[in-house]
Amino acid sequence: EPEVTQTPSHQVTQMGQEVILRCVPISNHLYFYWYRQILGQKVEFLVSFYNNEISEKSEIFDDQFSVERPDGSNFTLKIRSTKLEDSAMYFCASSVGKNSPLHFGNGTRLTVT
């Protein structure tokens, strides 16, 4: 069964550094998402992306965050200057249509020290 793949599985970075989290969505999916889960908290929506542009974003998704689909397969989340509170599991997801279930990757654990 096709799956969403995320790399790396674990990223450690120092505060203030830039990180790029990578995702390869399922190939025929058109909608792409990033969620995060801080340890012990809910899975939270960050941003959705469709037709090469951001469709929706949460208040968490401030100017430090950006997303990009640089080619036909990758979908990236960039955090420009990481903060300690950015430490979390970041999940990429994709769906074939707007009203379809999301399929999630296994996540990237980001640790900011």
Place this chain on the structure above:
Amino acid sequence: DQQVKQNSPSLSVQEGRISILNCDYTNSMFDYFLWYKKYPAEGPTFLISISSIKDKNEDGRFTVFLNKSAKHLSLHIVPSQPGDSAVYFCAASWFEGGATNKLIFGTGTLLAVQP
């Protein structure tokens, strides 16, 4: 923000019996509900969904019930198996209100199925 709530952090069930996981929501605009299962070190895996025009949806051992007047949904697993042991998340979205399928998640219920 407590729009989707799972009030039971954990549930323990004997193998072969029924597992019932509950979820409440507060936003009456939600019109699509999903259940996800999550194992440690993996992402959420889609299990089953239900639209607000239905009150029941069944897929094999999994059945989701929706009570719109009570703003309550539940997931029934029958019979429960040890492999069902995982964290179960309820999620909701508003089809007509958003450009994409933005999901609001509950906090999850850890299900332990005892052999």
